[in-house]
Amino acid sequence: MNSVGEACTELKREYDQCFNRWFAEKFLKGESGGDPCGQLFKRYQHCVQKAIKEKDIPIEGLEFMGGSKGKSEDSS
């Protein structure tokens, strides 16, 4: 499955593998202490945020967009 940003697909795959394993083997069994995927997630996130800004996708209410809850006014 690809990412919205073509360059992010490999980072996404690495993160997904890590997350899916942690989710099924730890989180669902009640051991949610310590998410081992933090670093992978940060790198993947950085790439996705850039892709979303570049493609001007109007996403509402996300923290990394500066905490604005209203609709974006500057879309073309």
Add this chain to the structure above:
Amino acid sequence: HPWEMVTTAAMQKYPNPMNPSVVGVDVLDRHVDASGKLHSHRLLSTEWGIPSIVKSLIGTCRTKTYVQEHSVVDPVKKTMELKSSNISFTNLVSVDERLVYKPHPHEPDKTILTQEAIISVKGVSLSSYLEGLMANTISSNANKGREALEWVINRLNAEIEEFTASARGTMRNSMAAAAFVEK
């Protein structure tokens, strides 16, 4: 299927053959809150198979529609709630969906899904025929959603079987090697 299996499959729902229009999935945010529930915000990109000549006229970035999905998984109460709404550049019609997965109260190997959709249209009055059409599409999509998860669950089970078979093979080999050494 048990709730844990359905929830795991729901997190890995795409790609699957029942939803060929979903071309991209990204996690925008994910965190475990103070009460131990996992929140995920995801962005789904969908492409509706518009002919390439139309694409070249209007530009590819306008042929994708996006769906924003927020899910909450509570591993203690065993509930998974998904809320999704579509984002598009036209913003005329929006569909908000809400799905909740819970274990069956009497049969622990089964999961119950409740699903609702709210359709909103801005500034355009839909005739009741169109509304009926959309309602039918949404209910057949609900069936498709169930089939999609069934497909993902079968795939996950096949992967587990493959892994177990190869592990068994490895163990047999090492046991045979150990028996050989003992002689």
